Amino acid sequence: MRKAERAKVIYDRLAKRYPSPEPALDWTNPWELLVATALSAQCTDERVNKVTPVFFERWPEIKDAAAADVTEIEAVVRSTGFFRNKAKNIKAAANRILDVYNGEVPKSMAELITLGGVARKTASIVLSNAFGINEGIAVDTHVKRLAFRLGLTTKTDPNQVEKDLMPLYPKDQWGEINHFLVFFGREVCPARKPKCDICELNDICPKKGVK
CATH class of the missing domain: 1.10.1670.10 (Helix-hairpin-Helix base-excision DNA repair enzymes (C-terminal))
Structure with a gap:
């Protein structure tokens, strides 16, 4: 064949x-999916789904994550592994979305991969599931x-x-x-x-x- x-x-x-x-990840908007997918690297979806409700209760919006103390983000996402890099990247992504993309998660591969910690896999998942746009296969x-x-x-x-x-x-x-x-x-x-x-x-x- x-x-x-x-x-x-x-x-x-x-x-x-x-x-x-x-997706097995729990999310309700593009930012939540972006964060959940970033946290899922080297971590189970089940674990991520336990962490994200805590994360989004504390920092409900992009501007809240951008203003958060990175050490506090680390504490919340610690159980997902590689927590220092993940916390740093989430905060950096939030700030770039606010500064460059008017507070909206961008809708293209080229723009998404400029965000902290976002490579093609994460970008493809966000585009396909949150926006119905296919630019790649995760x-x-x-x-x-x-x-x-x-x-x-x-x-x-x-x-x-x-x-x-x-x-x-x-x-x-x-x-x-x-x-x-x-x-x-x-x-x-x-x-x-x-x-x-x-x-x-x-x-x-x-x-x-x-x-």
Whole structure:
């Protein structure tokens, strides 16, 4: 099976499994999603969802985070790991949004990646889910692993994986394929013990059984 054909089968089958995909992170506006996604680096979504209610109760708006003492932000986000960098970046992002973007989270990749701690993955998640704009495919550890196992890429660098995935899917599917691969990677194809015996993609997987 050619790569393009396999990519379509993967999308179609996972779309049936996940008919209404949404981020596992809790959020109600673009800023909340930006913060939650930034905190999720090297941290579980479950942990982030416990931290963000505390964060947004204390600093409800962008201007509040911009004015906050960074050490106080550190204390709140400490349990998400790498808390000093995350706190510094959140405060810096809030200030740049106020100073440069009139207090509104920007709606383009080029603008988002100028914010503290925001790389392509975070920007793609915010654009796709908060604004319905697809400028890229967010590649986290699950997407990278499944794209490789399913023969959609031979690369390991997230940016290169993204470049390999983008031509395989229509632009309006970029956000969904991220969700599909993340959810499937957690539930069926984890890093250590892939559940090949119950995998809907077993028959088209070139690396079935490979850890």
